[in-house]
Amino acid sequence: MSNKENKNSAENAQQEEKVTVAESSAEIRETTGSTVEIYDEDDSIDLHDTPKKKKKLKKRWIVLAVVALLIAFFVVRGINAAKNAIVLVDTCEATMGDIENILSISGTVESAETKTYFSDVTAPIDEINVKVGDKVTSGSMLYTYDQESIELAKKTAELNITQAKGSYNSLYSGTAAADRKYAQGMNAEQINARLDAITAEIDAINNKITEKTNRINQTIKDIQNTMQDVNQNGIGDNYEQYFENGNTGFITRTEDSSDDNKDASPENRQASLALQQTLTDVQYKLNTDEEIQAWKNQITALQEEQSHLQSAKASLVNPGTAQSSKAQYESTELTQNDTIAKLEKAEAGVKADFNGVVTAVSAVEGATVTSGTQILSMANLDDVQVSISVSKSDLPKIAIGQKVDITINGKAYNGEITQISGNATKNNNGVAIVATTIKITNPDSDIILGVEASNKIHAEKAENTMVLPYEYIQTDSEGDYVYVVENNTVVRKNVTIGIATSTDAQILEGIKSGDKVITSDVSTLTEGMVVVDSSQMNG
Numbered sequence: 001m002s003n004k005e006n007k008n009s010a011e012n013a014q015q016e017e018k019v020t021v022a023e024s025s026a027e028i029r030e031t032t033g034s035t036v037e038i039y040d041e042d043d044s045i046d047l048h049d050t051p052k053k054k055k056k057l058k059k060r061w062i063v064l065a066v067v068a069l070l071i072a073f074f075v076v077r078g079i080n081a082a083k084n085a086i087v088l089v090d091t092c093e094a095t096m097g098d099i100e101n102i103l104s105i106s107g108t109v110e111s112a113e114t115k116t117y118f119s120d121v122t123a124p125i126d127e128i129n130v131k132v133g134d135k136v137t138s139g140s141m142l143y144t145y146d147q148e149s150i151e152l153a154k155k156t157a158e159l160n161i162t163q164a165k166g167s168y169n170s171l172y173s174g175t176a177a178a179d180r181k182y183a184q185g186m187n188a189e190q191i192n193a194r195l196d197a198i199t200a201e202i203d204a205i206n207n208k209i210t211e212k213t214n215r216i217n218q219t220i221k222d223i224q225n226t227m228q229d230v231n232q233n234g235i236g237d238n239y240e241q242y243f244e245n246g247n248t249g250f251i252t253r254t255e256d257s258s259d260d261n262k263d264a265s266p267e268n269r270q271a272s273l274a275l276q277q278t279l280t281d282v283q284y285k286l287n288t289d290e291e292i293q294a295w296k297n298q299i300t301a302l303q304e305e306q307s308h309l310q311s312a313k314a315s316l317v318n319p320g321t322a323q324s325s326k327a328q329y330e331s332t333e334l335t336q337n338d339t340i341a342k343l344e345k346a347e348a349g350v351k352a353d354f355n356g357v358v359t360a361v362s363a364v365e366g367a368t369v370t371s372g373t374q375i376l377s378m379a380n381l382d383d384v385q386v387s388i389s390v391s392k393s394d395l396p397k398i399a400i401g402q403k404v405d406i407t408i409n410g411k412a413y414n415g416e417i418t419q420i421s422g423n424a425t426k427n428n429n430g431v432a433i434v435a436t437t438i439k440i441t442n443p444d445s446d447i448i449l450g451v452e453a454s455n456k457i458h459a460e461k462a463e464n465t466m467v468l469p470y471e472y473i474q475t476d477s478e479g480d481y482v483y484v485v486e487n488n489t490v491v492r493k494n495v496t497i498g499i500a501t502s503t504d505a506q507i508l509e510g511i512k513s514g515d516k517v518i519t520s521d522v523s524t525l526t527e528g529m530v531v532v533d534s535s536q537m538n539g
Contacts, residue, residue, distance in 0.1 A: 087531045090520035091485055094513055097467040099499050099506050101397055103457040107388035107438065109408055109449055111379035114359070117142065117350060119369040120342040123149040128365050130376065134358045135445065143363070143375060144349040154343045157336040164332035168325045183312035191313045198306045205295045205302075216286045223282060227275045354380045357449060384443040386415065386453045389433040392424070397459040404438050405456040409448065414441045415455065460499045466507040472517055473497070473505055482511065483518040483525060490518070490529045 124146040130136060183191050360377040363369055386406060390398060404415035419437035427433050438455060440447070473495065474481055481494045495510030511517065516533060518525070525531070 087525075087529065088534045088537060089485065089490075089518050089525070089531045090534050091516040092472070092519050094466060094468065094507075094511050094515040094517055096464050096513055098461070098463045099465065099467045099501065099504055100461040101459040101499050101501050103394055103397060103459050105388045105390065105394075105455050105457065107386040107453050107455055109384060109386055109440075109447060109451050109453050111356070111381065111449055112383040112385045112437075112439065113354070113380035114377060115353060115356075115380070116360075116377045117375045119363075119371055119373045119375055121145065121150065121153065121339075121346045122368070122370045123153060123346065124368045125363050125365050125375075128361065128363065128376075130358045130361065132358055132361055135381070136352045136356060136358065136378070138352055138354050140352045142350050142352055145346050147347065149368075150343050150347050154340055157339045157343070161333050161336045164329045168329035183309060186312075188313065191309050195306060195309055195313075198302045198309075202299050202302050202306075205299050209292055209295050212289065212292055213286065216282060216289070220279060220282050220286070223275060223279045227279065350375070352378065354378075355382050355445075356380045379449055381443060381445065381447060381449075384440045384447055384449070385418070386438040386440065386455060388436050388438060388455060389427065390420075390436045392432045392434075394459075395420075395434055398436065398457060399459075403458045405458075406438065406440060407454040408451060409446070411446060413443070413447075415439060416441055417457070462499055462506050465498070466511065466513065467504050468507055468517065469519075470500065470503055470505045472519055474522065483522050483527075484511065485516040485518060485531060485533050488530055488532060490525050490527055490531055492527045 126144040126146045128143045129141050130143075136142070186194070356378040358376060359379050362374045362376060369375065386404075398417060398420065400417050400420060402417045404417065406413040406415045415438040417436060418439040421435040424432045424434050438457075468482070472482055474483070479494055480497055481492050484491050484493050493510050493515070496508040498506035498508045500506070518531075520534075
């Protein structure tokens, strides 16, 4: 190729390059609105004078600038598109409702009451009418005793009472029973003191009787002396007792003591009669004086009391001996009467106290059992419960009185929590559990003890409260919250959760009835973002 052709080819390439740069600059201005222009680093440089290497470097920078402008264009367009895009969200209206937390916990069926029957008497077993596993109704005969042995034991107990009573009564003779009444409540010292007092009283009364009797006797003596001295005119003392013809009723008055004058004069007779009457009266008084008789009666009463007290003292029993003997008698009477009562009850046999199932039989027919020997055991089928273990996390949800739906062998029963243990234990996995009892309120004969029961506990419950599906509630480091739409704007509402189930949650505070809670995906939402409720679009 000639030099001329080479020159023309270079000029054409330079011209094409200028056109390309100009077109790129115009396209950028049209697309982005940018005023950036692409130009040579030095417009005064003559391209014809630039070496090829320099031309290649300049072209590379131009391409990079074009790419950068294109990237900026697409970013700005994306931002503008995002600003102008409409974000649709789904919402639901917060409303009031009911919520209940139901816990499902399995447990074991057991009887709330078990009874072991022990023998109350010592006697041979006649018949045992049940075996382990038998269901029996209340009043059913469980076992009986040998009747002859029971009757013999009753007679022995009665004889023991009789013997104890005889031993006690032997301390007190029957003849001294009346005497003991005088000494009732008195000890030996008190009896002796009373005997001394009685003796003193008798002595004092006797002194009074003696004194008054002496006075009366002295009066009689004085009267007799007067009667002897009434004939002062001639009857000597040696003749006072001499009266002829047995005339001793009168004292005669004579002038001398001659035997010629022994007839009583009328005057002497009158005086003698008066003195005789007086003597008779005084002697009668001595025998019939009322005061003396009263004193004598008083002495008689005192002597009677004295005699009784002396007898009571002689039969008085040592207080310690009497108390011990009496206590022994009363104890024997009490225990033997109790034995007799148990024997009489045993005569009728032993019956079931409730509807139940026999869980153990320890005795055999014909064997003699002593009082206290275990015969058999029963579990009550009228009082049945389910024993469950509640975890620490579920413990705050349950309470005594909560209702329970129970299923045993496919049959439904009603239950109620009646007991929550105050002591936690650990299961085989080391987890703390609390023993809890559920009473079956409608048991029947189909229940089998020891089987597993499914239980649904109606735990926490709230009515007419704010309830939301749990999936609408979000959680972050600040706590639980929901997004609501207010004036087409996303607003965060922090909420407090109460009762929670696997699907719903009670909202105690944070939102009110009627709030529009966002139910669609909130991962791309932020507080303050402008959104449109899809329900409004549909409307």
